Amino acid sequence: MITDRTLLFHRLAHAWVLLALALQLPDADVLWTNEAGRSVLTGTWAAGLLDPYHHLPAGGVYLGNGLLAMLAVGGLFARPSWWRSAILWWLFVAWMNAAWPTSTGGHQLMANLLFWNIGLALPDRSRFLLARTTAFHIVRFQLLLAYLATTLHKLQGHAWLDGSALSQVASDPAWSLGWLAGLPVLARVFTWATLAFQALFPLAVWWPFTRSLFLAGGVVFHVSTGMLLGIPEMGAAFLVAYALWLPEGTARTILEAPRAAVRRLSPTS
Amino acid sequence: MDRRHRLAMALALGHTLLLAAYVLPTGMVPERAHVIGQAYARPLFHQWWGLFAPDPPACSCDWSVPGRIPPGLVRARALNGLCRHAQALSGCGPGADTCVVPVELAAWVEQLTGHSTGGLGLREACLPDRAPQERPVQADRP
Numbered sequence: 001m002i003t004d005r006t007l008l009f010h011r012l013a014h015a016w017v018l019l020a021l022a023l024q025l026p027d028a029d030v031l032w033t034n035e036a037g038r039s040v041l042t043g044t045w046a047a048g049l050l051d052p053y054h055h056l057p058a059g060g061v062y063l064g065n066g067l068l069a070m071l072a073v074g075g076l077f078a079r080p081s082w083w084r085s086a087i088l089w090w091l092f093v094a095w096m097n098a099a100w101p102t103s104t105g106g107h108q109l110m111a112n113l114l115f116w117n118i119g120l121a122l123p124d125r126s127r128f129l130l131a132r133t134t135a136f137h138i139v140r141f142q143l144l145l146a147y148l149a150t151t152l153h154k155l156q157g158h159a160w161l162d163g164s165a166l167s168q169v170a171s172d173p174a175w176s177l178g179w180l181a182g183l184p185v186l187a188r189v190f191t192w193a194t195l196a197f198q199a200l201f202p203l204a205v206w207w208p209f210t211r212s213l214f215l216a217g218g219v220v221f222h223v224s225t226g227m228l229l230g231i232p233e234m235g236a237a238f239l240v241a242y243a244l245w246l247p248e249g250t251a252r253t254i255l256e257a258p259r260a261a262v263r264r265l266s267p268t269s
Numbered sequence: 270m271d272r273r274h275r276l277a278m279a280l281a282l283g284h285t286l287l288l289a290a291y292v293l294p295t296g297m298v299p300e301r302a303h304v305i306g307q308a309y310a311r312p313l314f315h316q317w318w319g320l321f322a323p324d325p326p327a328c329s330c331d332w333s334v335p336g337r338i339p340p341g342l343v344r345a346r347a348l349n350g351l352c353r354h355a356q357a358l359s360g361c362g363p364g365a366d367t368c369v370v371p372v373e374l375a376a377w378v379e380q381l382t383g384h385s386t387g388g389l390g391l392r393e394a395c396l397p398d399r400a401p402q403e404r405p406v407q408a409d410r411p
């Protein structure tokens with residue numbers, strides 16, 4: 001039987017795809033019709049398979065993304081199916097590789113999560129249990145690896161350790177953090193808090209109390225950085241991965257929240 | 270924990286270790302492990318976790334065009350990503366008088382900025398004073 005947190009993960013992943021599509025739609029005339037040049041797959045065996053738009057007529061992305069949107073909407077309501085999840089993953093990766101300059105770490109994270117979502121959506125039969133359980137743990141470890149990797153990359157430099165990193169980011173007009181440039185003490189606190197959060201997350205999730213604390217803190221962190229830095233897909237992708245770390249009861253409450261809200265709003269209640 | 274669950278955990282750990290060999294800083298991973306991790310992860314599981322790391326970029330990066338650039342969140346992000354990509358190219362690095370970029374990259378920038386009549390420039394402002402500098406962009410036509 002599919003667990004509530006797996007179902008929540010599945011639905012959130014589909015909602016994320018719709019969010020990413022919606023954000024690109026205003027610029028689709030450019031982003032979905034032009035050749036972006038060599039993607040990261042160039043020279044690998046996967047280039048032909050996962051970068052198909054490279055070989056198709058311009059505008060093919062529109063067709064693929066139309067199907068992608070339909071599958072994403074369907075996934076919000078339908079029972080998880082491995083083959084629909086597989087098509088969704090393939091269409092998403094094809095789009096990501098066609099429009100790679102618009103991609104963020106969030107798109108790359110979701111490409112990974114959507115791949116393992118295929119395993120999570122396998123039928124509820126004992127011969128698939130190993131694959132489903134492996135996919136479950138891989139998604140969980142993937143989240144921890146992301147935090148570990150970004151922490152270790154940051155520890156290679158100086159700015160995150162001496163607390164100047166966010167002041168530097170704030171002084172770059174490309175990011176909407178100009179207000180922080182004039183508050184060096186706050187910027188220093190945010191810099192160290194970010195580093196501490198990312199460094200401790202992979203440890204904190206193994207104990208129920210610290211897990212709840214870090215998951216709640218992570219929601220605040222990813223929502224705020226997603227909005228403030230103009231990378232909402234990045235923040236939202238992390239929140240999708242959080243679903244498999246939630247207790248079953250919390251996942252059930254979140255899944256039932258839309259129905260409960262409708263019930264509250266309905267005049268007969 | 271039954272045998273199947275232990276096997277699933279071992280497979281997941283193995284996958285994660287291979288990914289780690291690909292995404293962790295290269296100095297922390299033995300060269301051979303990094304090559305194996307790259308062969309395993311790049312085609313299907315590519316990811317990069319170096320945003321603002323090891324240090325945030327010392328220079329801002331922006332395109333300069335004769336006119337206004339259309340607004341848009343993803344468009345702005347794509348332009349910034351392409352600008353950073355250009356900055357990292359050998360023909361556009363610090364100290365170069367002009368910024369030489371591949372034709373495809375220049376074409377994308379022209380499409381995204383809505384200006385294809387030439388006059389494209391790369392504008393940057395570097396720490397510590399963030400004094401603005403601008404260099405003309407030249408498309409590399411082999």
